[in-house]
Amino acid sequence: MSDPIIKPIEAIIAETRRQIHPYVFKRLESRTPRKAGAKIARTITVTSGKGGVGKTSLVANLAICLAQAGQRVIILDADLGLANIDVVFGIRPKYNLMDVISGEMNIDEVMIQGPNGIQIIAGGSGVAELAELEAEKARKLFDQLKFLEDKTDYLLIDTGAGISDGVISFCQAADQIIVITTTEPTAMADAYGIIKILSSRRPESHVSVMVNRVDSDEDGNEIYQRLAKVAKEFLGFDIHSLGFIPQDRQMHLAVRQQTPLMLFSPMSPAASGLRRIVSTSFHELPENLNGDGIEGFLSRLTRFFKGGSAQ
Ligand SMILES: Nc1ncnc2c1ncn2[C@@H]1O[C@H](COP(=O)(O)OP(=O)(O)OP(=O)(O)O)[C@@H](O)[C@H]1O
Numbered sequence: 001m002s003d004p005i006i007k008p009i010e011a012i013i014a015e016t017r018r019q020i021h022p023y024v025f026k027r028l029e030s031r032t033p034r035k036a037g038a039k040i041a042r043t044i045t046v047t048s049g050k051g052g053v054g055k056t057s058l059v060a061n062l063a064i065c066l067a068q069a070g071q072r073v074i075i076l077d078a079d080l081g082l083a084n085i086d087v088v089f090g091i092r093p094k095y096n097l098m099d100v101i102s103g104e105m106n107i108d109e110v111m112i113q114g115p116n117g118i119q120i121i122a123g124g125s126g127v128a129e130l131a132e133l134e135a136e137k138a139r140k141l142f143d144q145l146k147f148l149e150d151k152t153d154y155l156l157i158d159t160g161a162g163i164s165d166g167v168i169s170f171c172q173a174a175d176q177i178i179v180i181t182t183t184e185p186t187a188m189a190d191a192y193g194i195i196k197i198l199s200s201r202r203p204e205s206h207v208s209v210m211v212n213r214v215d216s217d218e219d220g221n222e223i224y225q226r227l228a229k230v231a232k233e234f235l236g237f238d239i240h241s242l243g244f245i246p247q248d249r250q251m252h253l254a255v256r257q258q259t260p261l262m263l264f265s266p267m268s269p270a271a272s273g274l275r276r277i278v279s280t281s282f283h284e285l286p287e288n289l290n291g292d293g294i295e296g297f298l299s300r301l302t303r304f305f306k307g308g309s310a311q
């Protein structure tokens, strides 16, 4: 790329860093001093119920946004479907979790280096295997995954559509769940469906809703308020608003170029919207949330997967 193109991009990245850094460091400092062996990684599962509403796009771009703010990010692609994270990043994973489960590789050997230092773990068929793993194999895998604790600040988990036991288990195990919906009634109904399951399976779940492809913030807020109201009235469950991302045609072009929007078009409306969300909502641990790192995540995951079904 020539200088006139690179220069503005570098300026935007520097500006993003400048905006977000103080918040991020505030968050990290609020949890320091970090004693040796203390847990710090925050685990976030992104889900939706309905397919195609923007989970993978959010995970990829959120990862870049956090990485540009100096955070270490690992993505676990727990989607068995077709629109996987590697497509968005334009990479071809040679290995996946299955190779760790079979004992042939260590976790750092299957991690793929993405842009901005992001690391990606392809779940592949390994994700489906998790539910059925014998205790001995599960222990070995989880021993490997524990190594990630000191390697990252965020573990972002992209799930497939639907409400399979696998998806629900990854939600129940995480510190925080981001439920994505669009303004379409079917997407809202499915978002409500997944919130309903989570509220009954693990009432202490921290669920944040992000409304994607909105025409305006008012539009997004109205959808969020409707969801929050029914969740409160019918489930007695509080959800949180993560914010709204506008409809953005650049998103489609970015996917076609297999480059995350945050790099493809950093000033586009959706990229700017996401940066705003990160700078306002990610600078400290959300209320009522005591992150217990990857170790806590893994111990919950073992519990929920044992016997092949969620609790
Ligand atoms: N804010 C947006 N504006 C315009 N298009 C968007 C936006 N967010 C996502 N899209 C488009 O929606 C499509 C689906 O997005 P994505 O693959 O991220 O959804 P998903 O929820 O991960 O789907 P799946 O359930 O199949 O895994 C993509 O083509 C993407 O470009």
Ligand SMILES: [Mg+2]
Binding pocket: 055, 056, 057, 079, 083, 084, 158, 159, 160
């Ligand atoms: Mg997806």
